[in-house]
Amino acid sequence: MSLQRHGLLAAALMGTILLPGAAAAHFQSIYAETPVLTAPGDVPLRLIFWHPFENGHVMDMGVPTTFYMVHRGEKTDLSDRLSQISFQGAENSAVAYAASVPVKKAGDYVLVLDPAPYYEQTEDIYIEQITKAYLNRAEMPTDWSDAQGLPTEIVPLNKPYAVVTGSTFSGQVLSAGQPVAGAEIEVEYIAALPDMATNTVEAPRAHPLPGGTLTAITDANGTFTFGIPKAGWWGFAALGVGPEKSFEGKELSQDAVIWVYAQDME
Structure with a gap:
């Protein structure tokens, strides 16, 4: 098992430091072409478990345990909008999911995905990345x-x-609702955008830097800060912080993932 998932760096308790990771990051994504919406309609999504910064290996997803949205505090199940697809990355193809979100009213749409735990054979562990992403219509903040x-x-x-x-x-x-001090945060960037029409990746717009995975450590209040150097989708994964530690008799890394969208000022 990698040093990252053991969290041996947790004792540092530093909220803004960047550290090199030990290996390429597994990242569950909820991808939309843009999160900023002006008109009502169904917003297409792709749910992909892969290595987006490296434009690398794609992993097979199992059927998600839960997939829903929250708008103005109201939860709406989206599991009936999931359809299995084959997503072709730069190195291989794997099972992913297409979905759509019904966006009607102004406000925020919080997307929540709990994927089936993924067995990582090289580390002999399961990985469950509980993932959030956000859409907004009409520039009205709500949730x-x-x-x-x-x-x-x-x-x-x-x-x-x-x-x-x-x-x-x-x-x-x-x-479990409590801040986590000393949590290791892996930072990821979608360097090669998914093509919704073909379920393939476009040419990469960036490449990982020397030194390995970008990493931060939360402070005593469970917070971290990262400087955003480039427009696009950035992902943050807190590794192994969930309360569940085992699945089917093996170690479970229950991770928290969030995706945010950065824009250039013109």
């Missing part, structure tokens, strides 16, 4: 700053669909 009562989650401290490139994003890691 973005609310905790969703998940087993583990990252609560955004900046509006997650309106981050300015060159500024920072901050979040607070919760497990």
